[in-house]
Amino acid sequence: EVGWSRRAAEEAEAVAAVSCSGHGRAYLDGLVVDGSPVCECNTCFGGPDCSQFSASCVADVDSGDPLFLEPFWMQHAASSALLVAGWHRMSYSFHDHSLISKELEELIRKLHAIVGNANTTGRFIVFGAGSIQLLNAAVHALSPHNSSAPAKVVATIPFYPVYKSQTDFFRSVDFQFVGDTSLWKNTSDTTSNLIEFVTAPNNPDGKLNKAVLQGPNAKPIYDHAYYWPHFTPIPAPADEDLMIFTFSKLTGHAGSRFGWALIKDKDVYETMSNYMSLNVDGVSRDTQLRAFKLLKVVTRGRGREIFEFGYKTMKDRWEKLNRALLMSRRFSVQESSPQYCTFSGKVKRPSPAYAWLKCEKEEDKECYRVLKKAGIIGRNGTLFSANSSYVRLSLIKTQDDFDILLHQINKLVGEENG
Ligand SMILES: C=C(NCc1c(COP(=O)(O)O)cnc(C)c1O)C(=O)O
Numbered sequence: 300e301v302g303w304s305r306r307a308a309e310e311a312e313a314v315a316a317v318s319c320s321g322h323g324r325a326y327l328d329g330l331v332v333d334g335s336p337v338c339e340c341n342t343c344f345g346g347p348d349c350s351q352f353s354a355s356c357v358a359d360v361d362s363g364d365p366l367f368l369e370p371f372w373m374q375h376a377a378s379s380a381l382l383v384a385g386w387h388r389m390s391y392s393f394h395d396h397s398l399i400s401k402e403l404e405e406l407i408r409k410l411h412a413i414v415g416n417a418n419t420t421g422r423f424i425v426f427g428a429g430s431i432q433l434l435n436a437a438v439h440a441l442s443p444h445n446s447s448a449p450a451k452v453v454a455t456i457p458f459y460p461v462y463k464s465q466t467d468f469f470r471s472v473d474f475q476f477v478g479d480t481s482l483w484k485n486t487s488d489t490t491s492n493l494i495e496f497v498t499a500p501n502n503p504d505g506k507l508n509k510a511v512l513q514g515p516n517a518k519p520i521y522d523h524a525y526y527w528p529h530f531t532p533i534p535a536p537a538d539e540d541l542m543i544f545t546f547s548k549l550t551g552h553a554g555s556r557f558g559w560a561l562i563k564d565k566d567v568y569e570t571m572s573n574y575m576s577l578n579v580d581g582v583s584r585d586t587q588l589r590a591f592k593l594l595k596v597v598t599r600g601r602g603r604e605i606f607e608f609g610y611k612t613m614k615d616r617w618e619k620l621n622r623a624l625l626m627s628r629r630f631s632v633q634e635s636s637p638q639y640c641t642f643s644g645k646v647k648r649p650s651p652a653y654a655w656l657k658c659e660k661e662e663d664k665e666c667y668r669v670l671k672k673a674g675i676i677g678r679n680g681t682l683f684s685a686n687s688s689y690v691r692l693s694l695i696k697t698q699d700d701f702d703i704l705l706h707q708i709n710k711l712v713g714e715e716n717g
Pocket residue numbers: 361362363364428429430431432459498502522524544545546547553556557558
């Protein structure tokens with residue numbers, strides 16, 4: 300019948316109308332009490348409409364939850380909304396029997412052409428439920444099968460903890476995590492594959508890393524989760540054999556669980572596709588629809604809107620953080636030098652997703668505890684296989700989270716300077 304979508308639109312508008320004082324939001328699938336959707340509040344805010352701020356609470360800057368982009372999507376409510384028919388793509392496969400939407404694949408290639416952050420020519424593409432699923436699909440595809448020598452998986456300290464924890468979790472005979480790249484730089488072992496996770500920009504320190512290991516058995520996996528103008532200048536398109544990206548750090552939709560891999564080698568592509576087919580039989584069609592809709596907003600106007608919003612937000616946060624730490628001899632964060640960005644056509648400083656904070660004084664070498672005492676929950680540097688004088692601070696959460704972090708840091712540095 301005509302107008303079947305009206306009720307769905309009314310439900311969505313009703314939930315969107317619940318303001319939560321700008322310090323939270325209500326969801327269509329959230330809790331409902333006495334007929335009204337309940338606000339889910341940002342850290343330190345509470346009450347039925349999130350209007351109550353609890354001054355004694357701590358700054359939670361542990362997770363890389365990319366909510367800094369939420370205001371952008373609220374400003375683009377009409378163009379980013381999606382209404383899904385109850386019968387939308389119920390089948391296990393697309394009409395061409397594949398597990399990925401060809402329209403979405405084309406849009407991703409267009410995105411990389413617009414941003415200039417990756418060369419997609421001659422590359423196959425595989426989708427994953429988040430890039431986290433593609434990390435192990437890639438390790439699996441780059442490992443020899445039924446070989447006596449498992450592939451050695453390495454990364455350069457400090458590195459994203461999942462590279463080790465996920466690889467260890469699978470306890471596979473085909474691959475094994477064996478630590479820092481420096482241990483394998485001059486190995487005489489020319490038989491087993493050396494699979495190196497290369498993260499550029501790096502999590503936690505923001506560096507545009509390059510592969511450390513060379514040679515015929517070196518198999519780098521380039522993790523470009525943060526290779527977007529929000530966080531870094533784009534000096535040139537990434538042009539590697541295997542590159543992995545994620546929606547989480549591009550649009551901020553970590554909850555949609557959508558990532559993709561650009562793969563040059565056909566066998567590696569087929570092995571990763573087979574992994575996706577056996578593991579989850581492809582990424583949810585609902586997620587692919589949402590990704591398609593959101594990417595149409597991102598690619599509009601050659602990507603200007605979202606990347607200007609994202610970069611401005613991150614640049615502003617870094618300026619405030621650097622100003623707050625200017626007078627400190629106790630704490631420092633990573634330095635970065637300006638580079639020419641081919642996307643913006645300007646020379647610009649990196650504005651990484653995370654601050655890699657160092658406690659400079661010997662007596663503060665348990666840095667995580669020093670910050671916790673000062674009401675800042677970061678992520679302990681030891682989780683990145685670095686030493687305990689480092690703590691990662693997430694700068695990509697909500698504005699409330701960043702403002703509370705800045706307040707605690709100003710207080711801490713104020714006490715230092717009496
Ligand atoms: C959320 C966090 N990391 C996500 C992440 C991921 C996983 O992101 P997905 O949301 O699974 O696509 C992959 N690679 C790197 C380098 C990452 O930092 C974090 O470090 O807090």
